[in-house]
Amino acid sequence: MKIAVCIKQVPATESKIKPSSDGKEIDRTGLSYVVNPYDEFGVEEALRIKERLESSVTVVTMGTERAEEALRTCLALGADQAIHIKDDLLRGGDAYGVALVLTTALMKEHYDIIFFGKQAVDDDSGAVGIHVAELMGLPHVAVINKLDLKPEEGRALASRQIEGATEMVNIKLPAVFTCQKGLNEPRYASLPGIMKAKQKPLTTLTLADLGVDKDAVGAKGAKLVVDCIKAPRVRSTGNIIDKNPSESVEELVRLLRDEAKVL
Amino acid sequence: MAGTLVFSEQREGKVKRVALEALTAARTLQSKVGGEVAAVIIGDQVADEAKGLTAAGAEKVYLAEDPFLHYYSSEGYASIIADLAKKLDTRLILMGATMMGKDLGPKLAARLGGPFAGDCVGLEIVDEGMLVAHRPIYGGKIMSTVKSRQSGFQVATIRPNVFPVEKQTSENTIRIERITSPCDLSSLLAQVQEVVATASSKVELTEARIIVSGGRGLKGPENFNLVEDLAEALGAAVGASRAAVDAGWKPHSYQVGLTGKTVSPLLYIACGISGAIQHLAGMSSSKYIVAINKDPNAPIFKIANYGIVGDLFEILPLLTEAVKKVREG
Ligand SMILES: Cc1cc2nc3c(=O)[nH]c(=O)nc-3n(C[C@H](O)[C@H](O)[C@H](O)COP(=O)(O)OP(=O)(O)OC[C@H]3O[C@@H](n4cnc5c(N)ncnc54)[C@H](O)[C@@H]3O)c2cc1C
Ligand SMILES: Nc1ncnc2c1ncn2[C@@H]1O[C@H](COP(=O)(O)O)[C@@H](O)[C@H]1O
Numbered sequence: 001m002k003i004a005v006c007i008k009q010v011p012a013t014e015s016k017i018k019p020s021s022d023g024k025e026i027d028r029t030g031l032s033y034v035v036n037p038y039d040e041f042g043v044e045e046a047l048r049i050k051e052r053l054e055s056s057v058t059v060v061t062m063g064t065e066r067a068e069e070a071l072r073t074c075l076a077l078g079a080d081q082a083i084h085i086k087d088d089l090l091r092g093g094d095a096y097g098v099a100l101v102l103t104t105a106l107m108k109e110h111y112d113i114i115f116f117g118k119q120a121v122d123d124d125s126g127a128v129g130i131h132v133a134e135l136m137g138l139p140h141v142a143v144i145n146k147l148d149l150k151p152e153e154g155r156a157l158a159s160r161q162i163e164g165a166t167e168m169v170n171i172k173l174p175a176v177f178t179c180q181k182g183l184n185e186p187r188y189a190s191l192p193g194i195m196k197a198k199q200k201p202l203t204t205l206t207l208a209d210l211g212v213d214k215d216a217v218g219a220k221g222a223k224l225v226v227d228c229i230k231a232p233r234v235r236s237t238g239n240i241i242d243k244n245p246s247e248s249v250e251e252l253v254r255l256l257r258d259e260a261k262v263l
Numbered sequence: 264m265a266g267t268l269v270f271s272e273q274r275e276g277k278v279k280r281v282a283l284e285a286l287t288a289a290r291t292l293q294s295k296v297g298g299e300v301a302a303v304i305i306g307d308q309v310a311d312e313a314k315g316l317t318a319a320g321a322e323k324v325y326l327a328e329d330p331f332l333h334y335y336s337s338e339g340y341a342s343i344i345a346d347l348a349k350k351l352d353t354r355l356i357l358m359g360a361t362m363m364g365k366d367l368g369p370k371l372a373a374r375l376g377g378p379f380a381g382d383c384v385g386l387e388i389v390d391e392g393m394l395v396a397h398r399p400i401y402g403g404k405i406m407s408t409v410k411s412r413q414s415g416f417q418v419a420t421i422r423p424n425v426f427p428v429e430k431q432t433s434e435n436t437i438r439i440e441r442i443t444s445p446c447d448l449s450s451l452l453a454q455v456q457e458v459v460a461t462a463s464s465k466v467e468l469t470e471a472r473i474i475v476s477g478g479r480g481l482k483g484p485e486n487f488n489l490v491e492d493l494a495e496a497l498g499a500a501v502g503a504s505r506a507a508v509d510a511g512w513k514p515h516s517y518q519v520g521l522t523g524k525t526v527s528p529l530l531y532i533a534c535g536i537s538g539a540i541q542h543l544a545g546m547s548s549s550k551y552i553v554a555i556n557k558d559p560n561a562p563i564f565k566i567a568n569y570g571i572v573g574d575l576f577e578i579l580p581l582l583t584e585a586v587k588k589v590r591e592g
């Protein structure tokens with residue numbers, strides 16, 4: 001199997017996120033970064049397939065200089081090679097632009113399986129993987145929590161959790177999958193893994209290398225632009241009751257009924 | 264025509280409430296978008312539900328029925344809607360940010376070459392029909408306002424329970440038009456083979472108006488009945504923190520938060536949940552939040568509208584009884 005995993009570097013989920021002074025971007029001072037948690041499920045699934053079937057695993061990211069760390073992390077986990085798409089012209093792009101760039105990079109090889117995270121925990125857009133599938137003309141199953149490969153039949157059975165039920169999708173390879181928690185338990189990098197990662201091939205590509213029209217991506221090509229970002233409306237701390245249990249309950253019920261009108 | 268098309272999701276032949284929310288939102292934006300508000304409903308034997316969409320605000324309903332559309336199909340559904348949107352030269356396509364909408368929205372946007380705004384909690388139309396959407400990002404730590412740069416084929420999914428539903432009073436006659444799939448539905452590369460109902464609470468979390476969630480403070484799976492009893496009395500869904508899910512007390516389908524479900528109910532009651540940032544990511548847009556925790560410094564109290572500092576083992580049975588009384592009387 002030839003497997004690609006698209007990964008994104010994002011601020012660690014416990015980070016405090018504040019808007020920058022111009023209100024267009026977040027303030028990045030002091031942030032630490034990780035591989036998007038949902039992408040880790042994709043990397044892990046790819047590595048587990050490789051343990052069973054002769055496979056190669058390529059991790060792909062589009063991002064700034066710093067994103068190379070995320071690729072090295074994945075190489076340390078066991079991916080074979082990495083592709084880093086890096087270009088200043090990509091700044092200010094939207095999910096569609098990212099998808100266009102990734103599609104061009106992914107089309108340069110034949111991959112049987114391409115994994116994405118179900119969403120990146122920074123923009124929470126949940127669009128890039130599905131956009132890529134559509135642009136590549138490949139079938140996809142989004143938000144999978146189980147993947148049962150049938151390589152001899154050239155297909156797979158993927159499960160996804162929907163409202164109150166599990167949907168089992170029979171899909172022909174090559175295909176795109178976006179990964180959800182529950183798919184597997186991602187491993188940690190070992191020390192030898194980290195040492196080996198330094199020697200593994202990491203290719204850096206620009207838009208010109210890929211042959212992507214620079215006007216179609218980045219800020220220029222964006223169909224959707226960020227107008228402003230703000231801290232969310234602060235929820236003012238409400239009425240915290242600290243009495244004996246029966247009095248507390250009585251007061252809470254009164255508030256829910258008469259003030260909030262939800263009972 | 265250049266109007267709005269609302270994808271009216273149905274499962275098991277029942278239109279989702281969020282589809283009606285989307286129809287109301289579409290009617291609210293109509294004067295700025297222009298054109299008609301049309302609904303499209305897809306499935307197998309769903310004609311009866313199509314009629315109901317008129318009362319919810321659809322001026323015209325497009326109906327695609329086929330045995331092959333019994334289950335959801337990304338490719339099948341997207342082909343039908345894209346085909347229709349092109350014929351109507353649709354400006355705006357709205358649907359719920361459900362498991363189906365989150366799959367279909369990005370697919371359709373890419374197919375039509377339009378912008379996609381997911382999980383929106385506010386929508387506006389500015390200038391010549393450009394969509395402005397408000398959407399939480401960074402797990403709700405930031406609210407972002409995005410603006411579209413093209414006025415055609417703009418696709419947005421809306422977060423359930425955020426937009427109101429208003430019944431339309433007009434006595435419009437029902438205008439239903441049947442449409443068919445432009446592609447061969449029997450030979451799609453991805454097909455749902457089976458849908459297996461999961462044993463979860465009776466009310467689906469992401470759609471529930473009220474949710475009662477339990478965390479590590481419950482001490483063990485045997486105590487979840489305290490949460491379930493209160494939920495039952497309230498007609499609510501049951502949720503759980505990751506700590507409760509990781510401990511194996513409840514399956515992952517119950518988990519609320521960053522790596523679980525995003526919910527936005529009218530009322531969220533957190534029992535024995537500390538209020539970690541990753542938990543808040545999934546529920547902080549709830550209208551009313553109630554916290555029950557024995558630690559007065561638990562972070563959950565910082566975002567709660569109402570809270571009780573106390574032992575949930577004492578509080579929950581009393582609360583359940585009190586709720587039953589209110590409901591009965
Ligand atoms: C990448 C990542 C993703 C995550 N995703 C999620 C997610 O999706 N959802 C999620 O919930 N968490 C998530 N977490 C975990 C999160 O950080 C917390 O660990 C988790 O939410 C804690 O669950 P809890 O509040 O039930 O447990 P605790 O933090 O242990 O809190 C238990 C609370 O119960 C109270 N309590 C104890 N006994 C009683 C009693 N008798 N009566 C009343 N109160 C009592 C305590 O005072 C305490 O506040 C994630 C973490 C990471 C790193
Ligand atoms: N810049 C990027 N480089 C590589 N993969 C990405 C990038 N942005 C998003 N992805 C992938 O697309 C998924 C969904 O991202 P999003 O649509 O931004 O929520 C992520 O989980 C990644 O797998």
